[in-house]
Amino acid sequence: MRRYIIRRLLLLIPTFWLASTFLFAFMRYLPGDAAVIMASSISRTGETTPQIIQELREHLGLAKPIHEQYLEFYWNLARGDLGTSIWTRLPVIDEMRPRLPISLQLILMAVVIGWTWGIVVGIIAALKQDRPIDYIFRSVAIGGLSIPVFWTGILIIVIPAILWGVTPYRKFVPLFVDPIANLQLMIFPAVILGIHLGAPVMRLARTTMLEVFRQDYVRTAYAKGLAQKVVVLRHVLRNALIPVVTIMGLQVIGGISGSVILEALFGIPGMGKLLVQEALAKRDYPMIQGLNIMMIFMVVSINLIVDLSYGLIDPRIRYQ
Amino acid sequence: MSIDTPVEVSLERRRKGFLQRFLGAVLRFAQTKPIGFFGAIVIVVALITGVFAPQIARQGYNKTDIAHTMEGPSLKYWFGTDQLGRDLFSRMVWGARVSVIIGFSVITLATLLSLSIGAVAAFVGGRYDDIVLRFVDAFLTFPTLVITLTLVAILGQSVLTIIAVLSFSSGIHQCRITRSAVLAIKSNQYMEAARAIGASPARIFAVYVLPNIFPIVIILATAALGGVILAEASLSFLGFGVPPPQPTWGGMLTGASAHYMTENFWLALWPGLALSLVVYAANMLGDALRDVMDPRLRGSR
Numbered sequence: 001m002r003r004y005i006i007r008r009l010l011l012l013i014p015t016f017w018l019a020s021t022f023l024f025a026f027m028r029y030l031p032g033d034a035a036v037i038m039a040s041s042i043s044r045t046g047e048t049t050p051q052i053i054q055e056l057r058e059h060l061g062l063a064k065p066i067h068e069q070y071l072e073f074y075w076n077l078a079r080g081d082l083g084t085s086i087w088t089r090l091p092v093i094d095e096m097r098p099r100l101p102i103s104l105q106l107i108l109m110a111v112v113i114g115w116t117w118g119i120v121v122g123i124i125a126a127l128k129q130d131r132p133i134d135y136i137f138r139s140v141a142i143g144g145l146s147i148p149v150f151w152t153g154i155l156i157i158v159i160p161a162i163l164w165g166v167t168p169y170r171k172f173v174p175l176f177v178d179p180i181a182n183l184q185l186m187i188f189p190a191v192i193l194g195i196h197l198g199a200p201v202m203r204l205a206r207t208t209m210l211e212v213f214r215q216d217y218v219r220t221a222y223a224k225g226l227a228q229k230v231v232v233l234r235h236v237l238r239n240a241l242i243p244v245v246t247i248m249g250l251q252v253i254g255g256i257s258g259s260v261i262l263e264a265l266f267g268i269p270g271m272g273k274l275l276v277q278e279a280l281a282k283r284d285y286p287m288i289q290g291l292n293i294m295m296i297f298m299v300v301s302i303n304l305i306v307d308l309s310y311g312l313i314d315p316r317i318r319y320q
Numbered sequence: 321m322s323i324d325t326p327v328e329v330s331l332e333r334r335r336k337g338f339l340q341r342f343l344g345a346v347l348r349f350a351q352t353k354p355i356g357f358f359g360a361i362v363i364v365v366a367l368i369t370g371v372f373a374p375q376i377a378r379q380g381y382n383k384t385d386i387a388h389t390m391e392g393p394s395l396k397y398w399f400g401t402d403q404l405g406r407d408l409f410s411r412m413v414w415g416a417r418v419s420v421i422i423g424f425s426v427i428t429l430a431t432l433l434s435l436s437i438g439a440v441a442a443f444v445g446g447r448y449d450d451i452v453l454r455f456v457d458a459f460l461t462f463p464t465l466v467i468t469l470t471l472v473a474i475l476g477q478s479v480l481t482i483i484a485v486l487s488f489s490s491g492i493h494q495c496r497i498t499r500s501a502v503l504a505i506k507s508n509q510y511m512e513a514a515r516a517i518g519a520s521p522a523r524i525f526a527v528y529v530l531p532n533i534f535p536i537v538i539i540l541a542t543a544a545l546g547g548v549i550l551a552e553a554s555l556s557f558l559g560f561g562v563p564p565p566q567p568t569w570g571g572m573l574t575g576a577s578a579h580y581m582t583e584n585f586w587l588a589l590w591p592g593l594a595l596s597l598v599v600y601a602a603n604m605l606g607d608a609l610r611d612v613m614d615p616r617l618r619g620s621r
Contacts, residue, residue, distance in 0.1 A: 018458030030474050146600035148550055150557050151592030154573060154581065161582045257465035261554055275466065276558050280473040288470055292462070299461045 008307050019296045083286030092290035103270035107255040113194025122205025144199035152192045153265045189262035197251040208240040242314050249306030253299050356608020362601030370420030377410040381567050390584040400586040411567040418568045419549050426486045426548045427541045433491030434498045442502035456495045477563045494540050501533040535613040546602035569595050
């Protein structure tokens, strides 16, 4: 297992390096000169002078030769320096620090809700195949896949307001200041996102459970007189969950995307809101770059955890 | 003449046979997979609505009527009106056009991209395959919505950049599956036979590889359609989609109209309902096609 962990850790380096190089290239080589766009959004009239553009270019470090920029990018990254916001003039890392835990809270809540409902309901649906309860759960899963999360969010905000004049929309309070007030807001986006993220998990868990049920060793387990509970928990579940774990990791990555939408909708001051309403809207290039790096880092770490738990559940993987 | 005539007749017969076979297949599909068939109908209706939007919409999407603002459905305004008195039905029809144009062009381009990267990499194999796979994996570490938002913001908002960005991201996501589809057929004996008779690699790829992965490609494209339409709507919802005044379903749920939803619920209802229905239809059609064409893929999503 230790060799497996070390190999996985070493594989992270080229992936992270390639992904951050992509980002570096996107930010510098795609049409749309950062300095020009920023200069025209700074001035009220939209007019820019070459002098302003040149100054901005130097401030952004875009005036240097490209290989110097590239080395500097990684040198700064290694020191934990993600650049300075153009607008607030604060280090990007300081802008992110209070918001990262908020996003992590939302993503974690949504993922736990999604996994739980996905696996538990997937198992129940498989056990009750083709009964009404199976159809109901499958319809909820398909709805979770098809209905946009922002529409569910809007309905949850708007419908109670129309019917009873109340709305779950409220001011965000940090978790450690007032946990109850915090959860009163966060539970809505977390459940919406959770149902959306859990839908593919539920569908996959159901199919793999049904497949494993048909295996000979399950029939043997029943034949030797084991109780249903023991067969499901000991023989079916562990084998059925192997493919499900891979998709569970993908759902966490999907959760990052989903949190961007729901933070914007529910006014939750996390990384997603920072990205959409500050960084992208104001074309704050260092901030856009820093947020992307941070999110790549989150995804790479999640992939590592998934790989490791995969090796833990299925010992065969470790020896490949 | 005496030589030409029988040839024409036989061609005619074959063409008729094809049509009949096609209709027969559709009929069988409708019987065995009613929900998937329903999905196909919804997609076709959305496609027709989008293509003939100028004929179907009852008025221009920006025509205002100050005397009739924030109304519910009526004979004059089938879906009601918004805060500026614009006809919601017409705006929905024009919004369908954006969803359909972007949805179908993206799945076409994404399929071409995944074939020319993923399928070719698996076909060529060796070093090249390893390198391509590394690049694909690296790109997949970007959360989809975050990287599409970033690219659209850098490139500037327009229909073309949105199509380009979504095709790129969707195509890369499909690469791994097209790649494994080619790997799966590569060891078949007919591939060896083709090489033995001296067929060039290009010919082998076009004649032996492509037709054999065709079912998987079609299933992938159909399954991707719902996701692409949702992605476009998410971009519009966040303000990085097709720029106004062009109405989009995602855009109708955000911005100024969001403030009026508690007064006129129809504003929130129609765009979300249409989006959900079309995405649901695409998902159901994808599932049904997968079951009919390649049951082994079941549970891959």
